[in-house]
Amino acid sequence: MVATDRTTGPERARAAAAAVTDPELPMLTLADLGILRRVEIEEDGTAAVWITPTYSGCPALAEMRADVDRAVRGAGFDRVEVRTELSPPWTTDWITDEGRRKLSENGISPPGGAPRRAPGPVPLTLMPTRTVPRCPLCGAADTEELSRFGATSCKSLHRCRSCLEPFEHVKEI
Template identity: 85%
Template sequence: MVATTSQTEARRHVWAAAAAVTDPELPMLTLADLGILREVDITEDGVAQVWITPTYSGCPALAEMRVDVDAAVRAAGFEQVRVRTTLAPPWTTDWITPEGRRKLSEHGISPPGGAPERPAGPVPLTLLPTRTVPRCPLCGSAETEELSRFGATSCKSLHRCRSCLEPFEHVKEI
C-alpha cells in the first residue's frame, strides 16, 4: 500500500485507479461510466479490495475487467489487490452515468432508456420480448428499425435509421 496516506486517501486513490479502467467491449466507457465499479476498501493488512458488478451473469468481459482493475490498482502503488465480484444488487442500465450515455451516443451507439420496473419478490416470467425504439445517435430521428436483436455483444442490438439510413447499435435495457 502507499506508505503515508490515510485510509480515506488510499480508498480515493484505489477508486480513481479502478474507475479509469475501460470496458473491454465498449472502450469509450470506463467501469465508473457503466456503473460496474461498486465499492473499494483497504483491509487492515493493506490489501486494496475492489468490488465490481457484471452487466449480466456470464458476461464474457468480466475476467478481462478483473485483470485490468488489478493491473491499474497495482500501477497506482498497491502491491496487494483483490478484485471481487458482487451480484447483489444486480446491475441495471440505469447505473450508466449521464457521461457514459453521452459517450455512447458520441460513438454512434444508442444509449439505453430506463430499465423496466420490476416488482419486489420473484422475477416474473415473461415470454414476450421487451422492445424499445431507440433514437438514432447520428441524426436523432426516432424513425428506426431493429435489424437484429443481437449485435456484436450480447448486451447490444443492431438497428438502422430510416431517416439517414445509417446502421447503429443500441445498448439493451436491463
C-alpha cells in the same frame, strides 16, 4: 511498496479502478457504466475492489478484473483483490449521464430506463420487450431493429430509416 495510507489510499485506488475502460465498450470507464461498486483499503494494506458485471455470464468479466488489478497495482498497491458483487444486479440505470453521452457520441444508442419489476419472483413474459431507440447519428425516432444481438449480447443492431445508417443500441436491463 505497500500502500497503507488509509486516508488517501481509498481515493487513489478508486481513481485507478474507475479509470479502467470496458473491454467491449472502450469509450466507457467502469465508473461510467456503474460497474465499480466500492473500494476499501483493508488493515493489511490490500486494496479491495468490488465490481458488478453487467450480467452474470458476461465474458468480459475476467478481462475487467485483470485490468482493475493492473491499474490499482499501478497506483502503488502491492496487494489487490477484485471481488464480484452480484446483488443487487447491475442495471442500465447505473450508466452515468457522462457514459450515456459518450455512447451517443460514439454512434451507440444509449439505453432508456430499465424495466421496473415488483419485488419477488421475476414474472414470465412470453412476448419480447422491444425498445425503439432514437438514432444516435441524426436523432430520428424512426428506426428499425435489424438483429436482437449486435457485436455483444448486451447490444442490438438497428438502422435509422431517416439517414439509413446502422447503429448499435445498448439493451435495457
